[in-house]
Amino acid sequence: METIQHKARHRRRRLHMTVGIPTAVVLAAGMAYGGAAGLFGKDAQPRASAAKAVTLASDVADGFASVTAMGQRGTYGGRDGETVTVKNLADLEKYATATKPYVIVVAAEITMNPKGKEIKVASDKTIVGAGTSGHIVGGGFFLGQGVHNVIIRNLTIRDSYQDRWSDKVDDFDAIQMDGAHHVWIDHNDLSHMADGLIDSRKDTTYLTVSWNRLRTHNKAFGIGWTPNTTADITIHHNWFHETEQRNPSADNVAHAHLYNNYLQDDPGTAITSSYGNYARGRTKMVLENSYFEGFRNPVIKDDTAALVQRGNVFVGTTGRNEHGGEAFDPKKYYRYTLDAAADVPARVKSGSGPQTMIGKPAGTSAGAGAAATLTVAKDGSARYTTVQAAVNAVPADNTSRVVIMVAPGTYREHVKVPANKPFVTIQGSGASRHDTVIISNASTGTPKPDGSGDYGTDCAAVIALADEFQARNLTITNDFDEDANQGKGGQQALALRTAADKVVLDSLILNGDQDTLLMDFAGKDKLSRVYVTNSYIVGSVDFIYGRATAVVDKSVITLKKRWNGASGGYILAPGTPPDRKGFLVINSTVNGDVSDGSFYLGRNWHGGGDAGLRPQATVRNTYLPSAIKTTTPWSDMGGFSWKKDRFAEYKNTGPGAGSASGDRPQLTDAQAGGQEIADWLGNWTPSAS
Numbered sequence: 001m002e003t004i005q006h007k008a009r010h011r012r013r014r015l016h017m018t019v020g021i022p023t024a025v026v027l028a029a030g031m032a033y034g035g036a037a038g039l040f041g042k043d044a045q046p047r048a049s050a051a052k053a054v055t056l057a058s059d060v061a062d063g064f065a066s067v068t069a070m071g072q073r074g075t076y077g078g079r080d081g082e083t084v085t086v087k088n089l090a091d092l093e094k095y096a097t098a099t100k101p102y103v104i105v106v107a108a109e110i111t112m113n114p115k116g117k118e119i120k121v122a123s124d125k126t127i128v129g130a131g132t133s134g135h136i137v138g139g140g141f142f143l144g145q146g147v148h149n150v151i152i153r154n155l156t157i158r159d160s161y162q163d164r165w166s167d168k169v170d171d172f173d174a175i176q177m178d179g180a181h182h183v184w185i186d187h188n189d190l191s192h193m194a195d196g197l198i199d200s201r202k203d204t205t206y207l208t209v210s211w212n213r214l215r216t217h218n219k220a221f222g223i224g225w226t227p228n229t230t231a232d233i234t235i236h237h238n239w240f241h242e243t244e245q246r247n248p249s250a251d252n253v254a255h256a257h258l259y260n261n262y263l264q265d266d267p268g269t270a271i272t273s274s275y276g277n278y279a280r281g282r283t284k285m286v287l288e289n290s291y292f293e294g295f296r297n298p299v300i301k302d303d304t305a306a307l308v309q310r311g312n313v314f315v316g317t318t319g320r321n322e323h324g325g326e327a328f329d330p331k332k333y334y335r336y337t338l339d340a341a342a343d344v345p346a347r348v349k350s351g352s353g354p355q356t357m358i359g360k361p362a363g364t365s366a367g368a369g370a371a372a373t374l375t376v377a378k379d380g381s382a383r384y385t386t387v388q389a390a391v392n393a394v395p396a397d398n399t400s401r402v403v404i405m406v407a408p409g410t411y412r413e414h415v416k417v418p419a420n421k422p423f424v425t426i427q428g429s430g431a432s433r434h435d436t437v438i439i440s441n442a443s444t445g446t447p448k449p450d451g452s453g454d455y456g457t458d459c460a461a462v463i464a465l466a467d468e469f470q471a472r473n474l475t476i477t478n479d480f481d482e483d484a485n486q487g488k489g490g491q492q493a494l495a496l497r498t499a500a501d502k503v504v505l506d507s508l509i510l511n512g513d514q515d516t517l518l519m520d521f522a523g524k525d526k527l528s529r530v531y532v533t534n535s536y537i538v539g540s541v542d543f544i545y546g547r548a549t550a551v552v553d554k555s556v557i558t559l560k561k562r563w564n565g566a567s568g569g570y571i572l573a574p575g576t577p578p579d580r581k582g583f584l585v586i587n588s589t590v591n592g593d594v595s596d597g598s599f600y601l602g603r604n605w606h607g608g609g610d611a612g613l614r615p616q617a618t619v620r621n622t623y624l625p626s627a628i629k630t631t632t633p634w635s636d637m638g639g640f641s642w643k644k645d646r647f648a649e650y651k652n653t654g655p656g657a658g659s660a661s662g663d664r665p666q667l668t669d670a671q672a673g674g675q676e677i678a679d680w681l682g683n684w685t686p687s688a689s
Helices: 002-012 089-096 341-351 387-393 677-681
Strands: 082-086 102-106 109-111 118-120 125-129 135-137 140-143 148-153 156-158 175-178 181-186 189-191 196-201 205-210 213-224 231-236 239-245 249-251 253-259 262-264 277-280 284-288 291-293 299-301 306-310 313-315 372-376 402-406 409-412 415-417 424-428 436-440 462-464 470-478 496-499 503-511 517-520 529-533 536-539 541-546 549-553 556-559 569-574 583-586 589-591 599-603 616-620 646-650
Touching: 082 089, 089 102, 089 109, 089 118, 089 125, 189 196, 213 231, 213 253, 249 253, 253 277, 262 341, 277 284, 291 341, 299 306, 313 341, 372 387, 387 402, 387 415, 387 424, 415 424, 462 470, 496 503, 529 677, 536 541, 541 549, 541 599, 549 677, 556 569, 569 583, 569 616, 583 677, 599 616, 599 646
Parallel strands: 082 102, 102 125, 109 135, 118 140, 125 148, 135 156, 140 175, 148 181, 156 189, 175 196, 181 205, 189 213, 196 213, 205 231, 213 239, 213 249, 231 253, 239 262, 249 277, 253 284, 262 291, 277 299, 284 306, 291 313, 372 402, 402 424, 409 436, 415 462, 424 470, 436 470, 462 496, 470 503, 496 517, 503 529, 503 536, 517 541, 529 549, 536 556, 541 569, 549 583, 556 589, 569 599, 583 616, 616 646
Antiparallel strands: none
16 A cells, blocks of 8 residues: 555656746836726726736724724725826815725825815725825825724825914924824824824824824924823834934823834934923833934833833933833734834834835835735635735835734635745744644545646645745644545645755644655746754655755654554655755654554655665654664665665664664764754845844
C-alpha cells in the first residue's frame, strides 16, 4: 500500500505554476472615474474600465474611528455608493450633502464662494483628492450633530485667512465637527485658515485624525467645548509644523490617544509655539512615541486631567513637560503598532499630506515601509467578506507592506496570493490563533468546480506565491475526508503551500493529514526561504515537505494517526537542490497520541525522480517522543537512499532521541556551529510586519 502511494506521489507533485492573476486595483494620479458623462454633472467623468478599477473606498479607518459603537460598525465612508468625480463647487456640494452614500473624488482646485463657506457634509461620504490635485480654497467642511461615517482624505484645504492672527471674528475652519461620530480625517494638508484647522466640538467622538499636515497657523486642532466627558479620539502620525497653539488641546475627552506625531517649531520665524499637546478638564490622555522639536511647553495638563507619557522624544524644547494620573490602555479598544520615536520626523515628513497614489499604504510614499490595512469580516462589518477579495484588492507589484486583518470566524475558501503581489500579511485579529480559521476540503485529486482538471497542490487553503509573504495568528486547515474518498484519486490534502522567498509563518496552527505544509521553491534558480516560528503543525505522512530552505523554530509538531486509525508516518520530506539548505527543525517539540516507534523523522523526496536533488534535513535541540523510531529514524523514498543525501541530528532530547550510529547520524559540535538559523537564512533576518 505504501509503495503504491510513493509512486503516485511522484506523479501528483508536479507543481502547478500557472497563476490566475486578479486585476490590479490601483488609483493612479489623474485617473478618471465616476458615472456616465452627464449623470453626475457636467464635470463628472465616465467610470474607468474594469481593467483599471479603482478602490478608493477600500480603506477603512483605524483607531477609535474603527470601533463599533452608536449603531455604526467602524468608518468606511461612501464605499457602498456611487463613485463620482467633481471639479466645481456645485457638484461638490451636491454630492457631499446628498442623503445617499457617495465616494466623491475632488480632481481640481475648487474655490469656496462666499469665502469661508463650509459645506455641510451628510453621513456616509468619502471625500478624497485625486492624487495631489484636490484643493479646497477659501473654505472647508462642516459635520453637524449626528453626522457619521465620513472620510475626508488626501485633500489640500487652505487660505480662508482674514489677516487676523488671533481671529475672534471669523469661524472659517478647514474641518469643523459639532456632535459627529465615526469620522476619519487622513492625509490632508491644512493651512492658513481663519480660525481652526480642525475643530472637534460638542462631543464629537469615534474620531481618527492621521497622517495630516497642519501648518503655518495659530489654532491648529481644538477638541471639546462641553462639560461632558464622552469623546474617544485617536491622533497619530500628524505633522504640526509652525502652529502656535492647540496642537491639539483636548478638553474633557474620555479617551485621547496620541502617538507618533511630529511637533516642529522652527527657530527664528514669526511663529512661536505657545504649547504642544494639552490635556484639559477631565481628559484622559495617552501620549506615545511622539517627537517634539523646538516647542515651548511641549506637554501640559490641568490638575484635573490624567496624562500618561511613554517613549516620547524632546529636542530643543523648553518650559512645561508634564504627566500624571492614570489614563487607559488603548489596546483594549483597537490594535495599533508604534513606530520608534526617533524615526517619526522622517516617516511623517515623507508620508503625511496628500499622496500621489492613495492606494499606497497609509503613511508612505511609494516604496516606503509602513503598512496599509485591509479588513475582512464574514458579517459584513469590514471592507471585505472573504480573504481572497482582500488579496485581489492589493495593487500588483506592490512595494510596501499590506496587512489583511481577518476578523474571527471560519472562512471556507481557497486563498491565493499571486507572485506579483509581494509584501502581503494575512493576520487574524482575534485574541488567539484559534479564533480565525481559513479552511478547505479538497485533495490533490479533487476535480475543480470549473472542470479544468484536478486541484493538484492548489487544493491548499492558502497558497502564497509572492515574496515577503507573512501569515500570523491564524488556523489554516484542510479537512478533506480521506476515509470517505478512498479510491477517488490523490489523497494528499494541503493546508498551506508557499513558493516564494522571505516567507514568515508565525503563531499559526496548520492542520492536515498527508502533506499538510508544502514549502517549495518558485524555480531552481530562485532562493526560497521560509521561517516558521511559534506554530503548531499537525499531520501524518510527509506533512512538512518541499524544496525550499526552511526553518521550523520554537514550534510544536504533532503526529496523528492515519485515516484508518493506524499509527505510522513521516514528518519531513525535503526535496532540496544540491546547492541549497533544506529543512532545519530547531528548539521545537514533537508530540502526538500515536504508537511508540511508529514514525520516521523523515525521508528523502526526489520529486519527479530527479536524481540531481540532494535532500537535506537537520533536527536539533528538539524534544522527540517515544513515537520516533530510535534506531532508524530516516527512510528511503522512491528508490533513493537517504544515506546519499543530507540527514542529521544534534542534541535532541526525549525518549525518541536515540544514540548515534550509522543509521542515526549526529553532528559534531563543530558541524553544528555551521547549522544554525542564520546559516539557513543568510542575509535575511525575519521580522514582524
